[in-house]
Amino acid sequence: MERKGDILAGLLFSTKVIQNVLIAYDIYHMKICCPEVAEKAAPGQFLHIRCSDGPTPLLRRPISIAGANEKDGTVEMVYRVLGEGTRLISQKKAGEILDVMGPLGRGFPVPLDAVDPVLIGGGVGVAPLLYLAQKIAGPLSRSGRSGAAFIGFSTAGEVFGVDFLKSCGFTVFLTTDDGTAGQKGVPTEAFENCIKGHEVQKQFDIVYACGPKPFLAKVKDAAVRGKIPAYLSLEERMACGVGACLGCAVKSAGEGYKKVCRDGPVFEAGEIQL
Amino acid sequence: MERKGDILAGLLFSTKVIQNVLIAYDIYHMKICCPEVAEKAAPGQFLHIRCSDGPTPLLRRPISIAGANEKDGTVEMVYRVLGEGTRLISQKKAGEILDVMGPLGRGFPVPLDAVDPVLIGGGVGVAPLLYLAQKIAGPLSRSGRSGAAFIGFSTAGEVFGVDFLKSCGFTVFLTTDDGTAGQKGVPTEAFENCIKGHEVQKQFDIVYACGPKPFLAKVKDAAVRGKIPAYLSLEERMACGVGACLGCAVKSAGEGYKKVCRDGPVFEAGEIQL
Amino acid sequence: MNRDKLSEPCPKMEYIRNCAVDLCVEIAGISMKNPVMVASGTFGFGEEYAKIYDINRLGAVVTKGITLLPRHGNPPPRLCETPAGLLNSVGLENPGVERFIREEWPRLKKLPVPVIVNIDGDTVEEYREIAKRLSELNGLAALEVNISCPNVEKGGIAFGQDPGSAYEVVRAVKEAATLPVIAKLSPNVTSIQKIAAAVESAGADAVSLINTVLGMAVDIDRQRPVFKRIFAGLSGPAVKPIALRMVWEAYEAVKIPVIGMGGISTWRDAVEFILAGASAVAVGTAGFIDPEAPLKIIDGLEKYLVECSICESALKTSGEDKTIKLRDIVGLAHKNFTEGDFS
Amino acid sequence: MNRDKLSEPCPKMEYIRNCAVDLCVEIAGISMKNPVMVASGTFGFGEEYAKIYDINRLGAVVTKGITLLPRHGNPPPRLCETPAGLLNSVGLENPGVERFIREEWPRLKKLPVPVIVNIDGDTVEEYREIAKRLSELNGLAALEVNISCPNVEKGGIAFGQDPGSAYEVVRAVKEAATLPVIAKLSPNVTSIQKIAAAVESAGADAVSLINTVLGMAVDIDRQRPVFKRIFAGLSGPAVKPIALRMVWEAYEAVKIPVIGMGGISTWRDAVEFILAGASAVAVGTAGFIDPEAPLKIIDGLEKYLVECSICESALKTSGEDKTIKLRDIVGLAHKNFTEGDFS
């Protein structure tokens, strides 16, 4: 792991890829070595990744941190190959160099007190929740509280993270759009049914969610109705990733716009309009 | 080897890389499988190679055919990594696909009668001469005539082709700019000295040359003075490679411009101004 | 790896498979079996690419620019690559109208595809002359009046940068020609709308845009411009957003059809231009990289039209007719923008 | 792998190692230790990148555009990638001049680097007001008058597309301001030379160009424009050849210094702009990809100047002085073009 830039830096790193493997349909799990990020990162923060040396694709790509290990200095990501940028990232082989900026943004507030947390994730939105689960696992087991994770994918072939979430002490409710794994449906519904007591009645103290905007809007509604504080991780196209270009706007609950890269990607549900 | 396009085509191929190895400083030897090209190709013709799937570098890169084997359908190239395009080509691994157009252009006229030919090449300009030597080798040995090759490189580390030229029956006069291999100097001088009889007095019937423009200008002068017909292979930046864009102009001896891709790359010395 | 929506299964697909797709367009009275043309100057006189693929599949062929007298063009270098772009300084090298008629036309006229000749001149008189001469050819589909060539000493782009001169040239050609007239516009202007309106009022039957964007490159080793004429014309993917914007603007400014070009490399690009208002598109620089790009674009357009979401809106406008027509989506983005709730 | 001439051994190197290199430039009365600035709107108010690298190494810092009153900017999406380019529709989101002075200026004024504030307005009066207000700040280096923003309803680009309005705005700012005034020009014009000449005659102390090129993108799934304001501003490597051409033109049209920008990503790009006539350069979009790009460019310029062939010509113009001065190569390509034998 070579450190780029001068001593001020600490955000620009030329890291070594340790592994980069296909774990589900079009979904990769990458591990890089970057002790500085591993040390500082908070769940919900992201890395801004350069995918090519040339001018196409031009911009970096934001990918959430899906895990970090202070001891061996590794950082993990789980990402879906969507277009050219992620395709190029997926081609990186172990031993190759990956240019990353980070950790960037404001992450999830990790509860200090004993709470019953619920994680709600759709598709690759599950990725940042894995790191969050990793961080919550200790407190959760120490306090004897229970956590639940509602995660959904379009089909069985895309499922990832179930075992990891279980190993962190979470009860996992899995849904798929086509019913090929878990329950047929979407995790937001499963979550609503749950707090409404339709199937397994359960109350939660805090909601953490990540997924597409309409998905988060449903989580927000359910959380508001259930009077549970909710933290939502948003996506928006990014250029700078650090708040300098004002490109990644999301409508604020008050006037004007928040920046996903700087004020988020995690927002308290009340801060923003979805 | 998969054939692209419809039956009219025969110029667009999606070929398989068989080998692509570093043979000298920044110089690679690539072998692809393309029976159609192997069958039709004439020495001096070139392939127009797509080096990336994306828009940078935008254009194809012309590379001379350095060898072809009708029997196993392979085609060879020798190229120097100069910029982004050739760098990308150099990264192709055996088994990968290379998108080529060709064989394109007008090549060297291969003598039908018994003649004493001389090849003069500078740097990667030696590449097309290798294929020419391969084609002349048979007639040369059958007719009992003798061929010579004056080839020059900047330094010993860049030398290639010597053994191959010898194996084709050519006497090789090697020069390097820094004297680290062969004689110190440039091949054009060595050639001039030779026909002037300074060292080894020898007459030739036909000159074939490839190298940078100033180099070819010297060959042309020497050939004119020695009254030997000379065929020169030129380089110019290309877009289409087939004569459609009029981009690869070279001043014609008469009025206007010839197109390197269509009228050349090999020109009779009298056809063009250098 | 860009997940192709088209390849995903779609519930309506079965129904849609039974629909016919109609790619036909009519522009300036020219009937084209599909809207994909090749751009002037990137296709020679059709001979080269005819050896590589079946050019009869094209919607139309546009020749290299022709002038009254032969031209040698500019000295090398004539090309310089830029990020996702190409600078050219060819300078209208061409055999002149007489040799064109003698040497190229006999072959071109046999093509079962509309052939459009791109014409250029130093003076209005020259445009008039060449238009008159070419009108004598039987079977020629249209003239494309290039008032936008950036690579020549006189005329060219200057005519296309001022509404008055643009009007004058097109008017003269229109008077002299018995053929449909397409005005090829330059992007190097403050208002493409004014120029488009000017050539429309001069009688142009269609506009085509964009020609190349003025650019340059400097040779940092020799510390001087790369090109002898200093400036050159920029084409290729780099200019696509600019071209698309101008097509959008032209579509709003004139009633005559718009032929869109500038950086089109894939069917997705072509769809963007068509939705922005292009009745047809031309492929230029992309053909250098993949000669078959125009054919792939034709295939892609067809698939796009049968794709679910499109069908809905196309069927909406086509009423009961089960034929999905490309011409129904020309300019659709304007309608959707005005009518849609954009949030 | 692009073989770097700079790393090759050079016989004159020993001699040259003993030469001093002077990257200083003075523009509009602002002394800069090197000619590399950051472009407005791509660097916020300096805070973000100050956390990433030593921004004190920059030649100058230019802030995001400021208006008299706060602005919310445009709704998302505000960004769209294009081949080697970036479309943005930020729309001048900014805290307004008063909050700028209260919240950003105290930090900015402590920078040991000249700070230039980019200003924008809907009306000439607004430009005048904001110029007056900012002139009260002690230590501010200059105002950059943005008459070229493509992303706002009123004002912005319209001022920069007409020599008369451009004159008016710059004149008003010049009268109101006690600071040097840089006019930031729009590339979306037929003649950049007329606009440059107009702002020079209005008293501008320098011109900077180019702002973004008007472009657009269409969402082919939703069949409508990507951006709510339809058009957006194109920046990045794609526009480099256009920007370079306009810098060349501006250099020939005016006597005041030219600040060049548009797609500059490497020191090679910067050298092209300087040879074409830019006394300084600004890095915008490239900083998003590599925040340290400006620093790498500074280092590269230094190396370029000591490189053999350059030395010769630089030494020629510098006479006996052993210091190789960057300012000696500003516009050198013009001289070499006129004097050189170009064949």
Ligand SMILES: Cc1cc2nc3c(=O)[nH]c(=O)nc-3n(C[C@H](O)[C@H](O)[C@H](O)COP(=O)(O)OP(=O)(O)OC[C@H]3O[C@@H](n4cnc5c(N)ncnc54)[C@H](O)[C@@H]3O)c2cc1C
């Ligand atoms: C803070 C943050 C964290 C993220 N974390 C992860 C993660 O952990 N794992 C993961 O797989 N992805 C994550 N993403 C999304 C990821 O950044 C994008 O998938 C990626 O940038 C796509 O790049 P590409 O070049 O592959 O696709 P592109 O070619 O850029 O896009 C492919 C297609 O998808 C559309 N598209 C892509 N991204 C968006 C978007 N954000 N909004 C609207 N349309 C879009 C494009 O318009 C295009 O049609 C995150 C995004 C953000 C903002």
Ligand SMILES: Cc1cc2nc3c(=O)[nH]c(=O)nc-3n(C[C@H](O)[C@H](O)[C@H](O)COP(=O)(O)OP(=O)(O)OC[C@H]3O[C@@H](n4cnc5c(N)ncnc54)[C@H](O)[C@@H]3O)c2cc1C
């Ligand atoms: C008909 C023909 C046959 C060729 N055969 C061979 C061959 O067998 N082996 C081989 O190694 N090369 C050959 N070349 C040259 C080869 O095409 C170029 O080296 C290659 O295109 C460079 O591409 P690049 O992207 O690597 O470098 P680029 O990034 O395009 O160029 C790198 C640097 O070199 C300069 N440069 C590159 N090519 C030229 C040129 N032609 N004229 C002026 N400046 C140039 C560029 O300006 C730039 O500074 C041939 C060229 C032609 C026209």
Ligand SMILES: Cc1cc2nc3c(=O)[nH]c(=O)nc-3n(C[C@H](O)[C@H](O)[C@H](O)COP(=O)(O)O)c2cc1C
């Ligand atoms: C090498 C070259 C030559 C061209 N010659 C002409 C020409 O003769 N007449 C003309 O109207 N346009 C000419 N053009 C412009 C193209 O027709 C087209 O308008 C432009 O290149 C944009 O499309 P593209 O990006 O798809 O290439 C030429 C373009 C190139 C690249």
Ligand SMILES: Cc1cc2nc3c(=O)[nH]c(=O)nc-3n(C[C@H](O)[C@H](O)[C@H](O)COP(=O)(O)O)c2cc1C
């Ligand atoms: C996101 C973004 C915001 C911009 N905001 C401003 C601005 O507020 N004022 C201004 O004069 N130019 C603005 N610009 C234009 C840049 O300063 C610069 O002129 C342009 O981007 C070209 O340079 P580049 O290609 O290096 O980015 C902005 C550009 C971008 C990409």
Ligand code: FES
């Ligand atoms: S990406 Fe630039 S402000 Fe968020």
Ligand code: FES
């Ligand atoms: S490269 Fe197009 S004519 Fe030669």
